[in-house]
Amino acid sequence: MKPIEISRRQLLKAGSAATAALILQQRLFPLLSVEEIAHAMPNRSLEAADDEGLQALLSPRKDLSPVDLNGLFMGPKAENGEEVEKLLLRVFRDYVFWRRNFHPEDAPAIRSEDQNSSEYRRFMAHFESELFMLLGELKADIPFYSPRYIGHMTADTSLPGLIGYIAALFYNPNNVSWEASPVTTLLELQVGRELAGMLGFGSGMEQLSRTWGHITSGGTLANIESIWVAKALKFLPVAVRFAAEDLGLTGVAVGDEQRPLREMTAWDLVNLSPAEALDLKDRLVRAHVDRSPSADPRETAREALARLKAHDILSLGDCAFFSRLTGPDAMGVPVMCAPQTMHYSWVKGPGAVGIGSAQVESIPIDRDYRMDMNRLREALERARKKRRPVVEVVGVLGTTEEGAVDPIYEIAAIRKEMRKKGVNFFMHCDAAYGGYMASCFRNGSGAFRSLSDMQKEYGGWPSRHVYDSYLAVGEADSATVDPHKLGYAPYPAGAVVFKDGRCKELVAQEAAYALGGSAPRRPGEIYIGKYILEGSKPGAAAASVFLSHRVIPPDARGYGRLLGETARIGRDFHRRLQAFAQTVAGEFIVLPLAVPDTNLLDYIFNIAGNTELERMNRFSTALYQELSIDPEQPVQTRRFIVSHTEFDFDHYNPEVIRHLLSKVGIRADCLVPPRKVAALKRQGKKGIASEVVVFRTTLMNAYTLHRVRRGMDYVDLFLRELPACLRRAKEASDKA
Numbered sequence: 001m002k003p004i005e006i007s008r009r010q011l012l013k014a015g016s017a018a019t020a021a022l023i024l025q026q027r028l029f030p031l032l033s034v035e036e037i038a039h040a041m042p043n044r045s046l047e048a049a050d051d052e053g054l055q056a057l058l059s060p061r062k063d064l065s066p067v068d069l070n071g072l073f074m075g076p077k078a079e080n081g082e083e084v085e086k087l088l089l090r091v092f093r094d095y096v097f098w099r100r101n102f103h104p105e106d107a108p109a110i111r112s113e114d115q116n117s118s119e120y121r122r123f124m125a126h127f128e129s130e131l132f133m134l135l136g137e138l139k140a141d142i143p144f145y146s147p148r149y150i151g152h153m154t155a156d157t158s159l160p161g162l163i164g165y166i167a168a169l170f171y172n173p174n175n176v177s178w179e180a181s182p183v184t185t186l187l188e189l190q191v192g193r194e195l196a197g198m199l200g201f202g203s204g205m206e207q208l209s210r211t212w213g214h215i216t217s218g219g220t221l222a223n224i225e226s227i228w229v230a231k232a233l234k235f236l237p238v239a240v241r242f243a244a245e246d247l248g249l250t251g252v253a254v255g256d257e258q259r260p261l262r263e264m265t266a267w268d269l270v271n272l273s274p275a276e277a278l279d280l281k282d283r284l285v286r287a288h289v290d291r292s293p294s295a296d297p298r299e300t301a302r303e304a305l306a307r308l309k310a311h312d313i314l315s316l317g318d319c320a321f322f323s324r325l326t327g328p329d330a331m332g333v334p335v336m337c338a339p340q341t342m343h344y345s346w347v348k349g350p351g352a353v354g355i356g357s358a359q360v361e362s363i364p365i366d367r368d369y370r371m372d373m374n375r376l377r378e379a380l381e382r383a384r385k386k387r388r389p390v391v392e393v394v395g396v397l398g399t400t401e402e403g404a405v406d407p408i409y410e411i412a413a414i415r416k417e418m419r420k421k422g423v424n425f426f427m428h429c430d431a432a433y434g435g436y437m438a439s440c441f442r443n444g445s446g447a448f449r450s451l452s453d454m455q456k457e458y459g460g461w462p463s464r465h466v467y468d469s470y471l472a473v474g475e476a477d478s479a480t481v482d483p484h485k486l487g488y489a490p491y492p493a494g495a496v497v498f499k500d501g502r503c504k505e506l507v508a509q510e511a512a513y514a515l516g517g518s519a520p521r522r523p524g525e526i527y528i529g530k531y532i533l534e535g536s537k538p539g540a541a542a543a544s545v546f547l548s549h550r551v552i553p554p555d556a557r558g559y560g561r562l563l564g565e566t567a568r569i570g571r572d573f574h575r576r577l578q579a580f581a582q583t584v585a586g587e588f589i590v591l592p593l594a595v596p597d598t599n600l601l602d603y604i605f606n607i608a609g610n611t612e613l614e615r616m617n618r619f620s621t622a623l624y625q626e627l628s629i630d631p632e633q634p635v636q637t638r639r640f641i642v643s644h645t646e647f648d649f650d651h652y653n654p655e656v657i658r659h660l661l662s663k664v665g666i667r668a669d670c671l672v673p674p675r676k677v678a679a680l681k682r683q684g685k686k687g688i689a690s691e692v693v694v695f696r697t698t699l700m701n702a703y704t705l706h707r708v709r710r711g712m713d714y715v716d717l718f719l720r721e722l723p724a725c726l727r728r729a730k731e732a733s734d735k736a
Contacts (some may be wrong), residue, residue: 020038024037025037029189030190032190036189037186039178039526066556066558066561067553072158076147076701091166147706148717149641150640150641150698150699150704150718152643152696154485154698155698157489158552160547161488161489164544164546168538168539168544172539173185173538175537176537177527184542185526187543188539189214191483191545192213193211193213195497196213198439199473199474199479199481200471200473201474212497214531215545216492216494217534219433222494223346223428223430223432224348224349226392226426226428226498227392229498229507230392230478231355231391234389234391234426235321237280238266239312239313240269241261241262242324244287246307247307249288250262252284254269255279261280266325266331270331271424274503278500278502281308288304289304330387331387332387335379335383335388335389336355336390336391337360337425338360339406340371340653341365341371341400342360361379364653365653367659369399369402369656370407371395371411373407373410373411384421384422393411393415393426395411396430398432398437401696402593403570403596403597405434405598407469408473408476412475415427429473429478429479430480431479431481432480432482432485433598435481436481436486436559439559440563442556443555443556444556459567461567461568462567466597480494480497481494481495481496482495487545488562489541489544490541493544504531507531508530562702566699566701569705570598570601573715574596577601584723588607589608589665590603590604591606591660591663599698602695604620605620605726606664606666611667612686612688613671616692616693619730620693620695622730623726625729627695627725642696642697644696646692649671649674650690660692667687671688671689671692672688672689674690
């Protein structure tokens with residue numbers, strides 16, 4: 001029997017609210033429980049649907065064939081413009097229909113004669129004039145949709161992401177509370193579990209229901225939220241011990257070994273694993289409830305949790321919390337570890353949540369621009385010897401500047417090593433950029449694909465290192481992933497996912513007017529705002545990602561096909577840039593830094609024979625001006641648009657920078673600390689600098705290798721333009 005299109009109104013005529021929830025689960029929310037869905041359903045009996053319609057709804061969704069990449073975007077020349085126009089018109093008409101049919105017996109508030117008045121016409125004319133002014137100004141914006149844009153981590157938005165966002169935008173739901181967003185709250189919860197599955201935190205409803213993930217404004221807030229939760233979780237066992245003393249509970253035990261809680265020092269407790277810490281919290285509550293069998297267990301549990309909250313670090317603050325830890329409980333200042341290539345949010349975040357940006361140990365990178373595991377071990381050993389609790393260790397899956405993938409599998413192995421030495425930590429994977437590339441690694445059933453199959457399909461990508469790192473993401477405790485990057489969704493759509501959803505209760509805050517307060521709760525109630533740093537947040541973002549996942553599954557059939565193509569493009573660009581270097585070797589040196597771990601490539605330029613870093617940077621800056629936005633000229637004058645960054649002495653491993661510079665003929669003594677530059681120049685030292693200008697190209701556009709002119713693709717066009725740009729840059733820099 002052919003499935004039929006069913007509206008939400010028809011769904012709600014499927015019998016009881018529970019039946020309607022079951023139908024929605026089958027068709028829309030396979031990773032949500034019936035109880036969670038039923039919460040958003042009307043609490044009343046409804047008319048029964050006919051047998052044929054009910055059977056059609058209950059029939060499983062058909063497996064999707066691989067997506068057609070030509071249907072995912074509007075196209076560089078708006079080739080799909082007419083199709084998009086039809087979809088937008090359908091969205092708008094459907095929304096107007098919804099308004100007109102909500103209590104159709106109500107009289108219109110705006111009458112025809114009102115719309116014919118001179119005041120109304122003047123207002124609408126002014127409105128239209130201002131709109132056209134805005135539309136004109138927007139033409140000076142950046143053409144992210146074009147394969148000629150090869151700069152930052154942004155590209156065209158996918159059609160499902162765009163249409164889904166606009167469709168929900170008309171309704172303007174606020175996902176802080178289900179009461180302001182009964183539909184899009186469910187969409188967000190479903191999306192969170194889909195992302196958890198994509199990253200390897202579980203599979204199927206039973207496992208993924210134990211995770212916790214939600215949409216954020218971006219990767220920065222997602223990263224900060226992971227620190228917030230990691231800090232609460234790190235010091236939770238100490239708060240449990242104090243709460244147990246208050247409650248007079250002496251029999252609470254820790255871990256599988258059943259160690260008595262009251263005999264453990266604070267150092268022992270802060271080095272429990274995240275799962276052990278959460279289990280300990282549950283044991284405290286259960287012990288208090290079991291002690292009073294005649295009392296209401298909900299009230300008794302609330303009493304235990306209130307005692308616990310009175311002692312937790314987020315409630316007390318760092319000063320009050322640590323002031324009690326003296327004698328055998330004394331310990332050093334908490335620390336975090338993250339690679340030198342970390343996003344700046346890993347400096348901002350610790351300052352915001354009280355750990356302190358100065359307590360973030362920046363782990364040097366190796367020559368592949370990945371976190372050096374030997375340096376990480378050394379940092380953890382230093383923390384152990386000084387009794388400094390390690391709150392969190394961060395590995396990056398697609399660094400912001402290099403697109404590099406840290407050895408996630410080695411971080412997981414090091415955590416197991418350190419556990420044997422009495423040190424534990426919360427492990428976070430910052431996959432803000434590279435997270436969606438996990439879709440390439442999984443087939444439609446969620447199983448991992450073989451490395452050989454992937455390399456055959458994606459032109460040699462991924463390497464064994466990248467493959468093993470993605471395989472190990474599931475061992476992390478949390479991850480950041482941004483749908484508005486490689487998910488091609490509109491802003492704002494970052495996300496954070498936690499493997500153990502119990503951790504959200506550690507940061508829960510009530511707000512009676514929005515989050516329910518102490519009012520009676522029903523099973524499955526969802527208050528996203530209770531557990532997050534943000535307040536009001538657009539339900540349109542959740543709708544955008546939800547529809548994207550429905551049309552472009554987060555596995556090898558959907559996003560995997562798209563992102564695997566971009567990884568292939570990245571390798572092709574690297575190979576052709578190397579070949580191009582040979583054609584200009586007499587005049588210039590062109591060096592790609594490394595074969596891309598993802599689809600982002602860095603490269604540097606030098607003038608042949610030049611040995612001075614200062615001159616190389618001056619030349620590179622002039623070249624960047626040829627290949628970047630000029631605020632004084634229309635954007636249409638730019639043939640190609642790239643981005644750049646700087647590898648500086650203080651924030652990058654100087655050994656790695658000097659090794660890189662040696663490949664392009666720069667003297668090692670030209671790289672100096674920034675604090676010494678001025679003094680050395682006064683002493684007559686020439687050619688020195690404290691940083692290296694590096695070009696950065698993100699290859700997110702699936703049309704980059706399409707033939708567009710006389711058999712040439714966009715990479716051909718870029719490389720054809722480059723020699724003239726190099727010569728003009730040399731001339732300009734020599735005159736400077």
